[in-house]
Amino acid sequence: MLNKILQGLLIGVTLVMPGLSAGTVILIFGFYRQFLDDLSSLNFRPYLYHLAGALAGALVAVYLVGYLLDHYTLLIKSSIFGMLVASIPVALDLKRGSALLKPLPLLCGAGGFCLVWFVIFESQTLSALPPGGFLHLILGGVLAGATMLLPGISGSAMLVTVNLYDDAINAIRYWMWLKLLFLGFGFFLGIFGMARVLSTLYRRYQLEISFLLAGLIAGSTRALLPSHFSLTFLVSALTGAAMVYLLARMRHSAGQ
8 A cells, every 4th residue: 555655656746747757657667558458447446545645746746846946957857867768678678679670669669759859849838729718728638638648748748838837736736626627627538538549559559559658758858958968967867767777676576
């Protein structure tokens, strides 16, 4: 129980922090595929403790993330960079060594990388709808919920893209229930719809989807690259990578 709550806390933090996807964290924890299957069939029971932890983590992060990013920007971003790089082999599952030579998985990986690196991070803020309007909140929630499940694409970063991040944070901070209702409705539509799509694709194209997810994660590192590499950046990145490595080792040990 405690382990699930702690996992949920970290997932909740990633829901608020732009740059780190909740899907990446779930992938590192080792229950990504099962999570998609259960979510697509509306089986929530195994994740009630995760949900409780995620709600607590998101609420804490709303108040802390801004402060940390303002005062410890380099340490936070470099740690996340290291975590993302180390999670790429987790997504690939390198035990399938022969798959590295197959063209279709490689194309999927390259496509995922290019999508994030050259398309998403080149996009400007979208503001076709009135900021903070209820339709805007629903559509923004759908996009954030859907992208939350994709490793490498942050749901909170998507809220920034659609010009809703500040509205969402303020709605949580000041308990604007009506805005939270519309945003939450869109969020759950997005997350359930994406879970069903990914779960179906995983059954038929497991290897290709694994490479696609790895490509998405690799492309997302662009947002965290510094203007120049310093010793502080390298040490923090290695620390983040070590955390992912240890989590992966613990997961494999528990599975044996």
